[in-house]
Amino acid sequence: MRTEKELEGVTLLGANGTIYPTDYDPSLLETFENKHQDRDYVVTLDCPEFTTLCPKTGQPDFGHIYISYIPRRRMVESKSLKLYLFSFRNHGDFHEDCVNIILNDLWQLMEPAYLEVKGVFMPRGGISIHPFANKADADHEDLAARRRLQNFPNPKP
Secondary structure, three states, rough: OOOOOOOOOOOOOOOOOOOOOOOOOOOHHOOEEEOOOOOOOOOHHHHHHHHEEEEOOEEEEEEEEEEEEOOOOOEEEEHHHHHHHOOOOOOOOOOHHHHHHHHHHHHHHHOOEEEEEEEOOOOOOEEEEOOEEEEOOOHHHHHHHHHHHHHOOOOOO
């Protein structure tokens, strides 16, 4: 079980009266210590209800965000991530921008060994957009390159 000291930076989890943000706010993100720093392992967060606004029309866009990372010292706390992702609800940006913003914010927050963010957005005008962005430390650059190649579609003839 984690000690109170280990949970000092976790303020949103278990708090009463959650306030939902009305615009993009990376300050909502919180972390906790990785107790298994002696090995590489993957954490995947599946966020199926992501919403944002088209920056031109203001129309809502709906997507599914997948976040996977190999932690080092710090890990993202899931309720803070939920509120952070909710903060995009009234934020106007293209799908590709949202995925890269999420990647940049989480990289800065946790400084993981490896991080990837993929968005699977619902079609608009008959076109679905699936942006993928990743980043790695020097020891995981080969993984990053392989994962980028794996995210190119293999169209069937």
